[in-house]
């Protein structure tokens with residue numbers, strides 16, 4: 081046992097790596113008899129916003145959880161920044177994990193901590209030696225980046241609106257200056273104006289900070305507004321990935337129904353008169 085621990089080597093990300101930021105191959109996930117993914121492949125390119133869509137229960141969140149190491153797949157390989165994380169301990173993957181930020185469905189903020197304290201949690205976890213005052217300064221800056229007013233910092237999640245909670249979640253996801261952002265249904269529950277503002281924030285952050293964004297959504301407006309490519313989950317796999325125009329050229333019934341159904345047509349940009 082001790083020998084095993086001594087031989088555990090920490091992964092150090094190769095900064096010159098130019099391949100896909102995420103590469104999933106032949107993934108299989110199941111819960112008892114229920115197979116959620118089978119032979120699932122997906123590559124995410126550096127710098128893109130990739131939208132992940134699919135019917136309810138097709139396994140979008142399970143896919144995200146597999147990539148970030150919260151779900152151990154039955155089979156397959158997952159590389160992030162060119163590094164395989166499967167079978168590695170938390171200690172070994174620290175250098176990879178601090179390069180991504182995650183906004184879970186609903187924000188997943190700690191209810192007993194203020195916004196600023198929530199943002200400080202990952203900083204304390206990954207940089208325990210950092211001075212508390214400096215941590216506070218970093219948290220302040222991240223709250224500002226998320227578009228929240230400074231007055232939101234000392235508030236508790238229960239004192240925030242749904243949109244503000246999402247922004248607080250983004251501030252926490254940005255805490256460690258990530259290169260990769262995972263967003264699970266960020267606009268769910270927001271009114272259309274709040275959702276559009278959140279889309280703008282995502283696009284601005286991606287462009288100004290050079291982020292890659294893995295974005296699970298049901299929101300057709302978000303797909304049209306900010307996604308560079310869209311990956312479609314169905315039949316336990318990613319059945320298609322491409323721009324919306326490329327997807328529209330495919331005759332898969334779910335894709336046609338989704339993008340060309342009444343809601344899909346309403347979300348599509350209207351031709352200029």
Ligand SMILES: Nc1ncnc2c1ncn2[C@@H]1O[C@H](COP(=O)(O)OP(=O)(O)OP(=O)(O)O)[C@@H](O)[C@H]1O
Nearest residue numbers: 111114116134135136137138139140141142143298
């Ligand atoms: N921990 C778990 N234990 C058992 N089953 C699970 C678990 N997590 C997910 N599942 C099942 O896996 C399937 C895929 O779930 P997942 O949450 O990934 O779907 P989704 O595509 O994100 O759905 P939605 O769009 O509704 O959020 C569902 O049938 C779900 O019940």
